[in-house]
């Protein structure tokens with residue numbers, strides 16, 4: 001989709017195999033590959049003996065069994081959820097039932113803004129409205145067990161309730177779907193909001209962690225530089241939208257055709273929503289105008305500054 005970010009698509013973990021990626025951090029891949037999930041959801045196990053599970057994953061019996069098997073003989077003290085998309089949070093209920101651990105995060109799933117009249121959540125099957133965490137984590141809250149401490153870093157944008165987790169005393173951030181090594185994530189209204197997404201990138205850019213473990217694919221190394229490339233990528237996307245609008249009023253399908261060259265056809269709808277996310281942001285900033293609220297069917301034009 002873009003050649004300005006050095007994406008790394010190498011990720012060879014077979015589903016069901018537990019791999020220790022560094023001392024005290026294990027990962028396990030769920031077999032739910034797809035255009036948005038890459039090879040599948042990656043679940044992390046933090047600590048030894050008293051462990052946290054980050055993103056139990058979807059309702060997938062084989063994955064849930066493999067995860068419970070991986071922690072057999074240990075105590076699961078915390079079940080942490082980065083966000084309430086169906087590939088991340090639903091298995092929390094099964095893991096809680098099997099282990100008695102409490103769930104932490106923010107839920108249930110909610111949109112980043114009110115729905116417009118007649119608007120359906122466009123990727124509606126993706127939200128988990130059943131996840132009600134036992135403990136809601138505000139920004140900066142630390143949860144811990146002997147051997148590890150995890151700090152909640154709220155990172156809205158991909159979803160309104162997205163949280164990353166920093167592993168204290170290490171360079172590690174479990175970053176959910178906010179930053180990934182293999183692709184940029186979808187920021188799709190009404191789940192996602194571009195202004196929030198950019199603000200969360202800036203927030204991560206000010207932090208010290210250098211090694212990110214995302215919800216899909218392999219680790220992001222040299223993360224602060226990667227985050228800056230992400231920011232530049234979104235700004236470049238915004239600039240191409242503004243350039244296209246400078247040639248005249250247009251709609252989202254035309255913008256997608258002119259901006260996303262060689263797009264996987266399965267991602268056309270998501271690309272339209274990503275463009276909508278930019279247009280919502282640009283409209284709120286007074287740079288772009290449309291009739292009524294920005295919508296996927298709307299026509300958009302540049303606001304030319306007077307004087």
Ligand SMILES: [Zn+2]
Nearest residue numbers: 085087177215
């Ligand atoms: Zn995901």
